[in-house]
Amino acid sequence: MRLFDKPAHVLHDMLVNKEITATELTKDVIARIDEVEGDVMAYLTQTREAALAQAAAVDEKIAGGKVISFLEGIPGAVKDNICTKGIKTTCASKILENFVPPYDATVIEKINAAKPVILGKTNMDEFAMGGSTENSAYHLTHNPWNTDCVPGGSSGGSAAAVAAGTAIWAIGSDTGGSIRQPASFCGVVGMKPTYGRVSRYGLVAFASSLDQIGPLARDVTDCANILNIIAGHDAQDSTSIDASVPDYTKALVADIKGLKIGLPREYFVKGMDADVEKAVRTAVKQMESLGAEIVEISLPHTEYAISTYYLIAPAEAATNLERYDGVSYGERVDGADIVEMMTNTRSRKFGKEVKRRIMIGNYALSAGYYDAYYLKSLRVRTLIKQDFDKAFEKVDAIVAPTAPTPAFKIGEMVSDPLKMYLQDVCTVPLNLAGLPGISLPCGFSNKHMPIGLQIIGKPLGEETILRAAYTYEQSQGFYKEMAELGGKKA
């Protein structure tokens, strides 16, 4: 029996009932990696030996009759922009090619305390800048549903691994849609929690006021369980929210009767893929038939979200990435003096997209331009947030597409960054407003590529969107289907 195709909660029960061992499970997922990783290429670093040792320890614990927690013994993967002590953390950038953090991110400490099996670090767009994982300085990652297509990004490695069965679960980060969009492209569930719900300490910063860590998993149940582990206040992150963490699995109730769900007209944009629109509208009908009340709403400043995001995020990125100068860690390219050394290091070790955003960000922050660009974008950000505040006076949750298209072909958009940026239209408003959102499968395109449904919640409204997502998910079977990967299906 193959195990890699099962969600974590099923595997957990099998471990508890001693139907399988963690070692068998880990070996099966490693075997899956051997089978398909050549086609998918989701990982940047694999930690197989450590993974098998972790599995053995869990087996010993189970044999000793001890109770195990949810993730214990279940193999997963972590995006390569989250610091792992003793394990290379490159952000898929040449500038951190050999960087081994001397510390664990808070989220890794929390995950490690739950004793899962960690298989490695996953590929991503360099410094999380991109929506296709094509900006990785190391290699492409392929969409398991069609390896000619991108997996989305920037958490493309994490989403592809979960979809290919080379990880049961994964951790990603979302600055403008980087968990939700690849989840949508790869047909898995991905969640961006409320800004501040999960500690950012140890997440290599892209845009500090937008970055948030979250889970990618096979289904909503796994998502809720992983959120239970990673959520919570952290004294090392001043922006983390000091609020108690509910048991998110209590929200896994198949009942949305009377739930008011908003449908924002601005999210069904011109040029949107017809299959996506159809799948999302069908899902909305389905939710209505399950008892939800669908309310058409307006989020009038949505059209400014992309330009606002592409000023704020690069501005923050420009300062966050200043530290990569070749002085005390990371790669160094020598020069005649310190200025030349720093210039050479940054010119040669940063990729094109990263340099583009650093340029945009520094321009926006420059004397004489600050008011016109950065300050103005902060004001628009407030307006976008107020749109949501107003909407949430009337509704409990909002549904929308996650991305305007299914996964596109590798190379299709690399020459047109602006078109690529427009991919983020449905996801960036949440980051600007700090809201939680979940993407879950809601159907397939005519080429059988997955389509994602996005459910958006109020600040700290994770329970509501988990309940809505769970109810919808359980009413249909899209989440059960896994990518075939050229006949290499289980």
Add this chain to the structure above:
Amino acid sequence: MKYEAVIGLEIHSELKTKTKIFCGCATTFGAEQNTHVCPVCLGLPGVLPVINKRVVEFAIRAGLALNCTINKFSKFDRKNYYYPDLPKNFQTSQYDLPIAEKGYVDIDVDGQKKRIRITRIHMEEDAGKLVHSGNTIKDSATSNVDYNRTGVPLIEIVSEPDMATPQEARVYMEKVKSILEYIDVSNCRMEEGNLRADLNVSLRPVGTTALGTKAEMKNINSFKAVEDALAYEIQRQQEVLEDGGHLVQETRTWDPDKGITLSMRTKEAAHDYRYMPEPDLVPIVTTDEEIAAYRKALPELPDARRQRLETEDGLSSYDAGIITGSRELAEYFDAAIVDGADAKLTANWMMGDLAKNLNAEGKTIQDSPVDAKRLGQMIMLISKGTISSKIAKKVFVEMWTSPDAPEKIVKDKGLVQITDTKAIEGIVDAVIAANPKPVADYKGGNTKAIGALVGQVMKQSKGKANPGVVNQLLKAKLDT
């Protein structure tokens, strides 16, 4: 044309918190290189700052002591510039909403009072230290960075350009130092770089109000250098202007060995710091109640203390000014007089023999071999008449090297003043007999001649005779 100088100071002061501004590393000076470091102050990928609450508290205290308004809503910003001692290549500082604004300090220069306005006080992190193989970064084959100082908390106190002379600038900086010491927020050890100033100076024709082209001299870390650098720079600018030349706005360095300033960079090459709000820290919100509590907890400040020493202890304004000039001196004084020693006499001794001895050995008041208690005891011995002021000088010298109480020294060395008339009478008689000339002079109407006789008696008594008694006895015998 006559010119006048316009001077403003930016004083940087390290705060004496135990830990750094954004992490838990120790701030101890002089530790082995790169031992007080962690991922946060090294600026490693992924780290986040967490504000040390003591830093905010100290900055607010400084703001209140310098008569500032405390901003109830304050925030941090990133000041971006590349330098190898700055691990993040931005300094977390404060830009448009500093913790304190609009204060002032009153200074006293040669009896003239003057108010120097303070524009703002903001909090920021210190940078690391470059250790070059050569003298400067330019002529070094290699340079290393010591990150121990990275993240040590600083406040920057920015003055208005209210000073007109190097002396005023020095006195202002001394006053700020003294206030920071009084409120116990900084060690102010200038030799360790705890306190340093950027000096801004420009000239303008006397009687005009528009500001001239300024030069800035950075990181001046002694009072002497403040005065010397400004004096040189004023002279230099004046010569340029008098020769019909044009000044350029520039940053200059002060070379204390050569006693000159040199151009570092001009305004054209100035940084655009691209300030932006620090997204990793939340704004600092302070309530009226908290500000009131901080104000209430402030200790007595130099001006109030000086006033008290003048009115309650009867010190002259000058003496009170010197005694309260530093917290240590003022505390020494209070401790010396607490058991009843005469205040004026104590002040005289502190500014006299004590200061002389400390200076000679390069010691500060804190490591004075004669502590406040023993000085007070000695002064009480003078007041009681147990020893004369002259003998006291001998006792003081003994005390400098001996830990004994002054009373014991006086007893052991037999320095007790002789006030016994009978004991002195014999010497007086002998001196009168042996010195017929001064005796005759005195009797002939030259009353000053008695001085020589007193001197003889004192000499023969080895200084122990009470001079008052000697005088009395001599007069009694010669006048009959």
